[in-house]
Amino acid sequence: MRVLVVGSGAREHAIVRSLQADPDVTDIACVPGNAGIAADVRVWPVDVASGAAVVAAARDFEADLVVIGPEVPLVLGVADVLREAGFAVFGPSAAAARIEGSKAFAKDVMSVAGVRTAHSEIVDNPALLDEALDRFGPTWVVKDDGLAAGKGVVVTTDRAAARDHAAELLEIGRPVLLESFLDGPEVSLFCLVDGLNVVPLLPAQDHKRVGDGDAGPNTGGMGAYTPLPWLDAQTADSIVTGVVEPVAREMVARGVPFSGLLYAGLAIGVEGPAVVEFNCRFGDPETQAVLALLTTPLGGVLRAVADGTLDRLPALQWRDGSAITVVLAANNYPGTPRTGDPITGATGPEYMHAGTALRDGRLVSAGGRVLSVVGVADDLAGARADAYAAMDRVHLPGGHFRTDIGLAAAEGRISVPSRAGS
Known part of the structure; x- marks a missing residue:
C-alpha cells in the first residue's frame, strides 16, 4: 500500500x-x-x-x-x-468537518444528540457584546467561531480582557462564541469513526497554555501524555457511549456521516464528562504520544476507516507504559515567532519535526512550534525523564518549552472531582 x-x-x-x-x-x-x-x-x-x-x-x-x-x-x-x-x-467530508469548522454547528449537533457541553451564545454584533458578557462569568470563555489553530480562545476571570478579545474578533468580521466555563481536568479522546462505528484510541491530556503551571496565553499545544492514570476505564467508556457515539449517530441522521478521526476535547467535572470542543482530525501534540504506544499497524487501521470496514478491524493493540510529547517552540510563540534560527541536536526517532526547514544545508526554525520530543517508558515519570533528556540535547536560540508536561499526573495531583458526600 x-x-x-x-x-x-x-x-x-x-x-x-x-x-x-x-x-x-x-x-x-x-x-x-x-x-x-x-x-x-x-x-x-x-x-x-x-x-x-x-x-x-x-x-x-x-x-x-x-x-x-x-x-x-x-x-x-x-x-x-x-x-x-x-x-x-x-x-x-467538508460537510462533516463542520464539527470543527463551525462551533455553532457543533453545538447544534450536541444539543440534538443530548451531549453535555457548555452553555453558549453566538455574538455577531458589537452592540450586543456587553449585554451578552453580563450573562457569563466569573470566568469568561471567548472563542473564535471558526478555525483558529488552537489560539482563538481566551479563558479569563478578567471581564475587560474577555471583552477586548471578543471586540478584536468582531472588528475583523469573525463571530464570537461565548461559553460558560467547564471545570475539571481535561481529556482528549481520539476515536476512529466510520459512520456509526466508533473505535477509541488511548485518552490523552494536552497542555494548551504556553508556560509552566498553565500560565500565559493559549497555544496550539505545548505537550501531552497518555494514558491518563487518573481516568478510570468506566469514565473513558462513558465518553465513547455518551458523547462520541451519539454525535456519530446524529451526523448520520443529518446525512453527513463522519469518516476519519473524531477528536473530543472534554472537561471531567462533578456531573461527568462535558464537551469543550470537537476536532475533525488527529490532534497535535497528542498524536505523537498516542501513536508511540500503538502496536497495531497504522496503515491497515486508517485504510479500514477509509474503506468503511472499521467494524471488521481487530481490536487495537497497545504497548504497556506511558508516552509523553514535549513541544519546543520558537522565540515569541504564540505571538509572531522568530524564524531562521539554527537548530542543533535534533537527530533521532524521538524528534518529530514541525516548523523546520533546510537553508544552505543547515536546519533552521520555520514556524512557531518547531518540533516535538517524544519519550516512552514503563511509567509516566520515566517517560518524562526520557523526553526531557532528549530535549536537553537540542539547542535553538530563543527556543522555549514547558518543563511540567505530565508532572501533575505523575505526582498524583490530578483527580476527577466528585459530588460532595459521594
Missing part, C-alpha cells in the same frame, strides 16, 4: 513514522512535509488547501490511500475532491 500523508507538522511526522513500521505499507510520501519528514520520506511543495493540487500529488505518487492531517484542507473539502477523483481517503 502506497500512502500519501498531507500536512507539514509534528503530527504528520508521527503518522509517517508509524506508517513506516507497517509491513503492508510499501511507500510513503508527504506533502508539503518539512525538513525532518524529508529525511524519512519523499516530500515536495503542494498547496494543501487546494483540492486540485492534492489530487495531482496523489496521482503523481500513485497513492492507494491519502491521509489528511490538518483541519484546513478538511474544512475546505479536499477530502471530497480526492474521493471524487477515485482515491481512498482518511478524513471527513
